[in-house]
Amino acid sequence: MSAVAVLRLPLSVDLSGFVALLRRMQVPHRVSEEAGEQVLWAPESIVEDVLSLYQRFPAGDPDHELPIVERPQVMNRPGFAQQLRDSPATAIVLLLCVIVAAVTQLGDNLSALRWLTFLDFSIHGQYIEFTPMADSLAAGQWWRLFTPMLIHFGFLHIAMNGMWYWELGRRIEMRQGSINLIGLSLLFSLVSNFAQYLFGGPSLFGGLSGVLYGLLGHVWIYQLMAPNPLYNLPRGVLVMMLVWLALCMSGLVSMIGFGQIANAAHVGGLVIGCVTGLLGGLWARRKQAV
Known part of the structure; x- marks a missing residue:
């Protein structure tokens, strides 16, 4: 499962809340810095889901109002081969x-x-x-x-x-x-x-x-x-x-x-x-x- 760039945002944008939400939902992701931007990466199969989630909760969900639904098919941790490629x-x-x-x-x-x-x-x-x-x-x-x-x-x-x-x-x-x-x-x-x-x-x-x-x-x-x-x-x-x-x-x-x-x-x-x-x-x- 390959990772793709889901979001490219200025470094001034605070992504910590949204990243905390992704962690709580056990969504595989990572954040890197490239050319003066912060880039959010996620598996290609859930790009649309992550984008939709960011549109609704750009600052995350600090009050835990969002019900968390388990998605075992897409929440797997990247395999060793994928980690090597990354x-x-x-x-x-x-x-x-x-x-x-x-x-x-x-x-x-x-x-x-x-x-x-x-x-x-x-x-x-x-x-x-x-x-x-x-x-x-x-x-x-x-x-x-x-x-x-x-x-x-x-x-x-x-x-x-x-x-x-x-x-x-x-x-x-x-x-x-x-x-x-x-x-x-x-x-x-x-x-x-x-x-x-x-x-x-x-x-x-x-x-x-x-x-x-x-x-x-x-x-x-x-x-x-x-x-x-x-x-x-x-x-x-x-x-x-x-x-x-x-x-x-x-x-x-x-x-x-x-x-x-x-x-x-x-x-x-x-x-x-x-x-x-x-x-x-x-x-x-x-x-x-x-």
């Missing part, structure tokens, strides 16, 4: 992570891993020697600034990171588009990788977690500046992620057997994500006021 950039990033995990054998294949790490390295017996970043950049290996986000060390590592990237990445892609999601992911990877290198020194690190904290900070602050249903994260998600960050920084997580945690990458990602969320949210609020 979020191609999110899916591509996760697919690359899976491919890299297979090629590097989740970090065990060092000969393959060394081409994706922030610093190139060589093995001498039981010792590892890192190549200075300046030498790698001079050799044109610029991809090293970003590719650590694709590396994962263990099944649990990639499973948890993949799950959260799917959740946060799709929200950003649906609201701000695929290009913005890719751009933000690369920026958060760059900043978190440099933060980990500057504070942790030469070492082997990788994973999407720095990017995830960037996405979290972006959605969190953006939502405070320019509220939108897509960025309305459950409060428990935000609290859990911030508590996990605090536990990692305390050293407790490493002590109980989770290995070394790239805390600087997490903090760096969260900080730059809050900055982009602030700038993006202020810009969206400005457009809404025009």
